[in-house]
Amino acid sequence: MHVIADLNVIPLGVGVSVSSYVAACERVIQEAGLNHRLHAYGTNIEGEWDEVAAVVKRCHEVLHDMGAPRVNTSLKLGTRTDREQTMADRVSVVEKLLDT
Numbered sequence: 012m013h014v015i016a017d018l019n020v021i022p023l024g025v026g027v028s029v030s031s032y033v034a035a036c037e038r039v040i041q042e043a044g045l046n047h048r049l050h051a052y053g054t055n056i057e058g059e060w061d062e063v064a065a066v067v068k069r070c071h072e073v074l075h076d077m078g079a080p081r082v083n084t085s086l087k088l089g090t091r092t093d094r095e096q097t098m099a100d101r102v103s104v105v106e107k108l109l110d111t
Contacts, residue, residue, distance in 0.1 A: 012060045015098055017087040019053035020070050022079035035077060036070040043069075048098060053085075057098050060090075
């Protein structure tokens with residue numbers, strides 16, 4: 012099943028700056044070969060359900076390996092059965108409405 016996810020991973024107990032942890036999680040997503048887009052408060056990811064879920068798990072593993080004693084994740088998932096849809100499709104529909 013194809014899924015579009017909005018992933019926000021927050022390592023706890025590592026200090027104020029978490030950018031190195033965010034970069035590590037982004038590398039995990041890149042290595043998985045999934046279509047993704049980093050934004051200010053997380054990352055959108057699209058792909059097959061099991062592949063996206065495996066990336067989320069791997070992000071937790073990597074951040075724990077980096078020394079984060081706790082990792083908190085917020086995850087929103089969307090699926091459709093009526094037609095295929097990509098992240099780009101969803102954005103372009105709204106952008107077209109803004110142009111009119």
